[in-house]
Amino acid sequence: MRIVPARDGGLCRIRLTGGEMSAAQARVVADVAKTCGSGVIDATNRSNLQIRSVRPDAEDALISRLIEAGLGPATQDADDLRNLMLSPLAGLDPHAIVDVTPIARVLLEQMQHDARLRELSPKFAIMLDGGERLAMLDHPHDVWFSALSAHRFAFGLGGCPPTSAEHLPAAASVESVHVPDLMNAVLHTFLDLALPEQTRMRDLLQTYSAEAVLDRVQQKLDFQLKQDTKDWRRPSSNAQLRFGVHPRRNEGAVCIGAQIPLGRLDATTLRALAEIAPRMRMTPWQSVMLLDVPVADAASSIDRLKALDLATTPNEPFARLIACTGSQGCAKGFSDTKADAHRLASLMPETGNVHLSGCARSCAAAHHVDTTLLAVAPGRYDLYTQASEPVARRITIEEAARWLARSTTDA
Template structure:
């Protein structure tokens, strides 16, 4: 396999943001608070991607952006421009832990329990300002759920808090708010005003107890019981946790709401959602999106929502999104396909998953989601996908359903498309 094109050294920019090496050049992660950026910030990202990178920008499944192909001699200039655009961390050392995950409709859904963006801002400040919390893994994530109709409830989070009412939140560890009877219940409920203290106690307890090899809450739970963690958390708090929450279940979320035109809050504006094919945008496309709306939100489905669109312009915006190549309805192939970076950007990949996914899109059956992965790490799928094509060689994949055994092996993309067309897997 081809070697990485860059030496394994982080950017020299002191402490603010890192650029990590990848097969296609440097990779700059631009973490966005709740996936949001202004049109001006989107244009800034597009410009630096064009000037200092390959002009390729990925939307991640944590609703962040990745600028790909950054030239080594341009790293400091790129970071300086990104930070100048207001997209860097508030304090040095805090960039990696800005993983406060919200619904793409947070603060915008008139049917949500409440607007959690003020609370999330407090928690984000807390994470950035407490130097000890900078020890948390870049993957450690906190979900703040306002009960919106659109929310990613399949990605496990290290800590989740979810609005039970405007005054009270439930919380849990290493998972998601429970929706179904068989889901693990919430651990306790508490007043909204007590959430910052709870989060502080949970994160410090994690750091107190976790072994160096335990970077995620699920790792800690293999050696430490929930009861011990909650006991230590309770000791740090000046109020009792209410554990009478066994029967609470969060209302369902509808992932299809990430497409199309939706009422935004209680005002006149609407938001418009569409899916970037395989989560990838060109600099030109991102710039064009910035011309369509004053605010953009990336989503954990690697899609985009345009905010503050005037209702009279909404249909034209949908048409322009389609003209830019984005999927605007949930049934289109690119609304149902995900693929990891693949061999163009990752030395671990056995195949060019992105190119193969484009090939598959031409002959996708009308139903079902498909995930193409370059290796068993499955970076693109933070949630279960019913059908996975696992690369084993260039252009060749093993096909998996929900069971651990492969259903078919060494398929070409054309053979996989035929297999999917006749399979009842996703019917």
């Protein structure tokens, strides 16, 4: 684990396996955020957490506490090899095709113990999808696996599981038992072929066709990949399932999802979440899914989440607003997107979602959002919808709110 510099001090990324931590681990995160930093904790769109404003004299203490709490990597220097995205309901959704958590454990162990994989970019990302009804299917991954049945997975290189004919089809399929060996072969083939400047799978696919990469992968395997996925499509996910109460496989307990306003928590709120449920998962929507809540406590838990100002239904303004770190914490930001988004929240019409981005890198939204406000100066934004050209330029938050209200009325 390491601390990287940011405009508001040191930044410590905590990679959570499957986005999950126990209540005890959450309390440790809250404690170190407060004692070693400013108490501000960001939920990321990779289902991880970031502790902000870590003081230089507290860096070692913070990392030691996190490792002691079981939040570090399996081996030293393997922290970057934990970018494995699962559904927030992996292993819990009664409608999923398969529980992928056992395979996920194997993949994570395997990656972290393979010294050569340290050559991969820290951003190199893998997705393992069990067919849950709630899954982030818009984030491009370098490699993805998606369940076809309880014993077989489709997989693809660069992109996401296809949900329509417009998407790239899966590359091939593989038996579940062979997923770890296949992933190993794909990652080593990538390192064999990629030039130093080609850090992601999409870069390699500019030079080699997917078929050529697959041929090289096949040479490393002692089983045959099946070319039977050309017409396969992954059923759509329902992102609104990240809100509210959901039954889970085990009767007697439910999961409860809520949106963290603008993906930012304070230590007090995280401690309070740890009082509601014995474990929780962060989601790629920068929200939280509380697990193992007794059925009898569901209604009171929703009330407690509301009291913490988390959004528990999809129509609330903070359920429809995202903002990147912005100029308070990021040197690239042209405006304080979080503060601007707070202003916009009180002016939002009743429908539509909005993304405020401090610059064109668009860190907060890898998925589709109806309206994007791209900062060009403090408090000033260009407004984009589907088009690549802005439909309004250098507007204020209040002007953006009026534009949103008009577009809602016209629709």
